[in-house]
Amino acid sequence: MLQGIDVSAYQSSAYDTSGLSFVFIKATEGHSYVNPKLTAQTKTARDAGCVVGFYHFLWPGDLAAQAQYFVSKAPEQAGDILAVDWETTGDGTRASNAEKDSFIRQVKSLRPANRVVLYTNRDFWLNVDTTSYAGDGLWIADYVTAGKPRIQAAWRFHQYTSDPVDKDVANFTTKTALKQWAAGS
Numbered sequence: 001m002l003q004g005i006d007v008s009a010y011q012s013s014a015y016d017t018s019g020l021s022f023v024f025i026k027a028t029e030g031h032s033y034v035n036p037k038l039t040a041q042t043k044t045a046r047d048a049g050c051v052v053g054f055y056h057f058l059w060p061g062d063l064a065a066q067a068q069y070f071v072s073k074a075p076e077q078a079g080d081i082l083a084v085d086w087e088t089t090g091d092g093t094r095a096s097n098a099e100k101d102s103f104i105r106q107v108k109s110l111r112p113a114n115r116v117v118l119y120t121n122r123d124f125w126l127n128v129d130t131t132s133y134a135g136d137g138l139w140i141a142d143y144v145t146a147g148k149p150r151i152q153a154a155w156r157f158h159q160y161t162s163d164p165v166d167k168d169v170a171n172f173t174t175k176t177a178l179k180q181w182a183a184g185s
Helices: 038-047 063-073 097-110 122-128 175-182
Strands: 002-007 022-029 051-057 081-085 115-121 138-141 157-161 166-170
Touching: 002 051, 022 038, 022 063, 022 081, 022 166, 038 051, 051 063, 051 175, 063 097, 081 097, 097 115, 115 122, 115 157, 122 138
Parallel strands: 002 022, 022 051, 051 081, 081 115, 115 138, 138 157
Antiparallel strands: 002 166, 157 166
16 A cells, blocks of 8 residues: 655645655635645645645535635646545534535536545544545545555545544555556546
């Protein structure tokens, strides 16, 4: 399995890329927040030759506006992966299953050349999700042994710890295989 991390404004722009094949970077949240370190964090990942993904923290409400906002702020490059982060918001709300599904479809429609995946935690996947729709792939958070999330569904990425940073593995045998999948091959 391939090693990766995900970063947001809480992490440095000059994070360590040693041994990483991919990096997910928080781009946006709702329809007004942009990660102030987005450009610098993207450069760090690209300079290291990593496959790059961008994620949007989804809020309930105007999905079309959020999808448009996300794709307007996330860098657009062939082979990049886009992700929706679906979990409980800071005010204790969450987007519905229908909103999550609609957002994924809208982003896919706006960026048809990019893979669009769902990031969610094990509890949401097992107890909140009713559609099992994850777009082009599931990125599951379950803090257990890397590559062994406690779900039955097929997954592409597994976030297995947040200590000291959010660490992930990708269910691909080689970086070339990940690049080919991300490019739609």
